Structures are given as structure tokens and as C-alpha cells.
Amino acid sequence: MEKKVIILLNDQTYNPIILQDINAQKKKQLPKLIPEAIRMTFDIAGITNEKNDEYLNLAGGIQVAVTSNRSVMGSINLVAEELISLRLNINQTINREKMVFYSNYIHTRLFKKGYRNSAEALRDALNKPLKLEEVIKEEPYSIEKSWNYSELSQLDTSTLSEQQWEKYVEELTENNEKMLVAFKEYMIAVKGLSEKTVKRHIEHLDFYLNIYLTEYEQSTPTNSTDAAGNFLGDFFVRKDLSSSRASLRQNGSALKKLYQFLYEADEISKFDLTEINEFIRTGTQEGEEYLSLIDDESWF
Incomplete structure (x- = not known):
């Protein structure tokens, strides 16, 4: 029987979240499941509960958006392909075992910055003062037509x-x-x-x-x-x-x-x-x- 799996990846530290056996009932619980999974990700990286609370309070609600980041999508696709071939234990919705495994993955972009894995990158990021950066809304792309058919x-x-x-x-x-x-x-x-x-x-x-x-x-x-x-x-x-x-x-x-x-x-x-x-x-x-x-x- 096929089970739906959701894979989330932080675009700065490449820390993974793996939620499995996501049915209609669990979809409704995602606003609670995702923060819980973030807490688990922080725990895997050795982040304190106090820093965890600070981060979640500052981050606010969860929004779903489209990404064109090919590096992130490539990493997500790689994880998805590997999970397909594995026998997953679906007794737990949040797959901590696989999250630990992929947190120790070597990512080229992180390696170039001096990090051995995503857990190390996350620890370094959260050692710095947390602040929200202002999001500058980009103007819609306008195609300039210099041709005429x-x-x-x-x-x-x-x-x-x-x-x-x-x-x-x-x-x-x-x-x-x-x-x-x-x-x-x-x-x-x-x-x-x-x-x-x-x-x-x-x-x-x-x-x-x-x-x-x-x-x-x-x-x-x-x-x-x-x-x-x-x-x-x-x-x-x-x-x-x-x-x-x-x-x-x-x-x-x-x-x-x-x-x-x-x-x-x-x-x-x-x-x-x-x-x-x-x-x-x-x-x-x-x-x-x-x-x-x-x-x-x-x-x-």
C-alpha cells in the first residue's frame, strides 16, 4: 500500500523534515506536526529548548510557497528517491531515524562554507542573534517584446x-x-x-x-x-x-x-x-x- 510522505528542507542549512503516512486526517494536523518536527530537528542538532522556542515564536505561522531553488529541489528529489526503496516504519508520523541520517549528509554548498553537514550549519546559524529580515516584494517580471510577428x-x-x-x-x-x-x-x-x-x-x-x-x-x-x-x-x-x-x-x-x-x-x-x-x-x-x-x- 502506498503511503504519502512529505519532505521539507531548510534552504539555508538543508536540515530535513520527514513526515510519513500523511492521510486526510493528518493533513489537518500539519500546522501542529511541522513545528513539532522542527523541534525534533533542533534536538537532533543539539539546539536548546529555549533557542527552539525563540525561533518558533519569531517565525510565526507556516506558509506554503513555490520555490525555483534547483539545489533544494535536487536534494528533496534525492531524499524522495532513496525513501521509495526503503521499508519505512510508519508507526511514527515524524521519522526521526531518517532525519538524523540526512542531517549528517554532506551538501556541496554547505561544504564550501566550511560545514561538514546540515546539523553543524544549523547550530552555527542559531548561535547568532535571531531576527526577521524584511521581505522585499519583487515586481512581476515583464517580458519586453522587441519582436513583431x-x-x-x-x-x-x-x-x-x-x-x-x-x-x-x-x-x-x-x-x-x-x-x-x-x-x-x-x-x-x-x-x-x-x-x-x-x-x-x-x-x-x-x-x-x-x-x-x-x-x-x-x-x-x-x-x-x-x-x-x-x-x-x-x-x-x-x-x-x-x-x-x-x-x-x-x-x-x-x-x-x-x-x-x-x-x-x-x-x-x-x-x-x-x-x-x-x-x-x-x-x-x-x-x-x-x-x-x-x-x-x-x-x-
């Missing part, structure tokens, strides 16, 4: 002369480049991706935008809802000799991020985004089926 999207490319076609390709490519610059800034600032990861996505998108859409579909990314699916399910796996299941999925991931960005930039509607994501899903499936067929034929 409106006129290009309305052109009937079948009626263009050779000279007009060359001008169309040049203008579309320039707009694609401007859009990708904004895409890169958005992915790093809002989504928290590394520059290296975004660069890889852009390499995939460049082929899609400037080769497939421009030369074959003769369209912009804002007036081609089914293009992403056709690209993944047919064009990419047939035309790109280096295509593989891994590269196919990477392209699908990059396309999802592209169209989510275009939705955030008010270039496509929510309905269009939903349709495009479905085309990406089915296109990826069709592409994998084609690659499987090619692999099978290569044996003969």
Missing part, C-alpha cells in the same frame, strides 16, 4: 516573388532571434534555469524556428498550432540524421518551454497553448514509434 503571420507566402521571399526569410529570422533573446532572459530570471541549460534549449529551437517553420511550414511560431507536433513526429526524426529518443524528448521539452513563454508574452491564447502541448505530446509519441521502427529494421 503580426504582419509576417498574415502574409500569403505562396504569392511572394523570389526577392520578396528572401526579405520575408530575413525578417522572420531577425524576429526569431529577438524573441529567443527575450526567451533566454525569461528562462533564467523567472524559471531559474542555468545559462547552459537555456543555451541547449535555444540550439534545439533554432532548428525548429529557422529551418522547419521558416523554410518548410513558411509560418511564424504564433500561427502554427500543429507545427510542433508535425516537427517532432515526422520532420525531425526523418531529416535529422543524429535524431534519437533522447534528442527527440529534449526537443519536445524545449518546444513546451517556448510556447509557454509565448503564452506568457500574450502571443498565443490559453486554448492555443493547450492544443500545442497536446500536439507536442502526440508528436513525441509518433517520433518514438518511428525511431523504434528504424531500430527494428536495422537488424535485417
